[in-house]
Amino acid sequence: MKPFATLRAPTIAAAAASASTTMAEAMTRAGPANGVALLRAGGIDVLDLLKEDLVAPAMLVSVIDIPGLDAIREDADGLHIGAAATLAAIAAHPLVRERYPALASAVGHSASPQIRNVATLGGNLLQRPRCWYFRSAAYRCLRKGGGHCFALNGENQYHAIFDNHPCAIVHPSTAATVLVALGAFVDLADAHGTSRRVRLENFLVGPAIDLQRENDLQPHEILTAIVLPTPPSGARMAHLRQGERDSMDWPLADVAVLIEMDSGRTCTRAAIILGAAAPVPHRARAAEAALRGRVIDDDAAREAARAALDGATPLAKNVYKLKLFETLIRRAILTAVA
Known part of the structure; x- marks a missing residue:
């Protein structure tokens, strides 16, 4: 793992302005030594990618101290879960447990207690695939800008059974499975204060749309919240x-x-x-x-x-x-x- 600088962003706009690109874009560049500035929240996946020598940013920009980014609050349009809310906090929240028990169960059984107390929902949704070929610096696969999916004819016992050509990854987020079922939306904001809301199901993109990324996050843009509509009666x-x-x-x-x-x-x-x-x-x-x-x-x-x-x-x-x-x-x- 190569040395890097760190920055604690005080606001969403500052974080978005400081991050020069997305993780997906950084990893498709030739070689890991790309000297970019990347965002991190809990840092679970980011540090894995650094240790695996798959990306080498010059700087990591932390969003974890931005006020309100970890808030869980009820609003007229549903339950807002801040992107920096930890999986443990979400699993324990009374409104989540009462109205969205499937989500409480999913995040409450993800990873280990130690990771759940650090990992954030935003990071969980944006983590990169766990395919062992993608995670190995020895393989330059399609998703990293190469020309071949090694899993199709290789070790594919954990890979996709639907839409598995030309890339056979599975989406790594268990929370995303439940959130799509619940009709969740994601809120995004950029460095200029412009925001947009997208249905999560449309925000996540497959290989037919883009071979190198799993979502529609843009450079200088931050996932700020996940919005859950109130479930219908019954x-x-x-x-x-x-x-x-x-x-x-x-x-x-x-x-x-x-x-x-x-x-x-x-x-x-x-x-x-x-x-x-x-x-x-x-x-x-x-x-x-x-x-x-x-x-x-x-x-x-x-x-x-x-x-x-x-x-x-x-x-x-x-x-x-x-x-x-x-x-x-x-x-x-x-x-x-x-």
């Missing part, structure tokens, strides 16, 4: 994940479900999102359609779970994910309405 939700270990590990598969029901327990709308399945959280539209207009029972859940895998293109070593997802989806649906 909405039920659940999040389930399965990993090789119960803790301190990325999931092999995770599922977030939001189901809206009428007074007769008939589903009027459903959101079923799969994590660790595709380069961005994957919306299982066929499964959502299979539930609409039906009373949710075991048969309906099984049918939706099978439909969710329509169009899957597993790779040589991750076919096991099909059965794993089918089981998790069925269980998540039934858990949500129990």
Whole structure:
């Protein structure tokens, strides 16, 4: 890891002005010695990338001291979660636990307690993929500006089963799976004070849109907050994940479900999102359609779970994910309405 300077930005505008580029753009330049200024919050992923010699900034600009950036507050348009709020703070917050239990569960079981007390929601959403070829300085893959995805014919047991060509990464954020199901928005601001609000599902981009980045964050722009709309009356939700270990590990598969029901327990709308399945959280539209207009029972859940895998293109070593997802989806649906 090469030496770098640090700066604690006092305001959002100062931080945005100081950061010369995004992490994705920095990593696609030839070689890690690129001398740029990059943003950091908790710094979990940034320090990993530095230690792996994948990026070598001249300066890290910390946003962690910006007043209000870690606030969790209720507003007329929903619950605002500051981008610098830690996963531990979110998991413990009374409003999150009461109204968005699936999110509390997802962030409360991410990584280890030590990491959850440092890692921020903004950093979690913006972290780079965990593909071992991408994380190795020895491989210049498509996502780092090279010409080949080594996972397609290599060690791909943890990789995508949907939309996995030409790049087979899975999105690394478990929180994103739930947030997309909840219809979350992200607030962004730049160095000039201009702000924009984008639905998270549209903010995250797959390889078909851009091979080198996972989101639409622009240079000199900061993710400032995540906004959760208030769930409709009668909405039920659940999040389930399965990993090789119960803790301190990325999931092999995770599922977030939001189901809206009428007074007769008939589903009027459903959101079923799969994590660790595709380069961005994957919306299982066929499964959502299979539930609409039906009373949710075991048969309906099984049918939706099978439909969710329509169009899957597993790779040589991750076919096991099909059965794993089918089981998790069925269980998540039934858990949500129990």
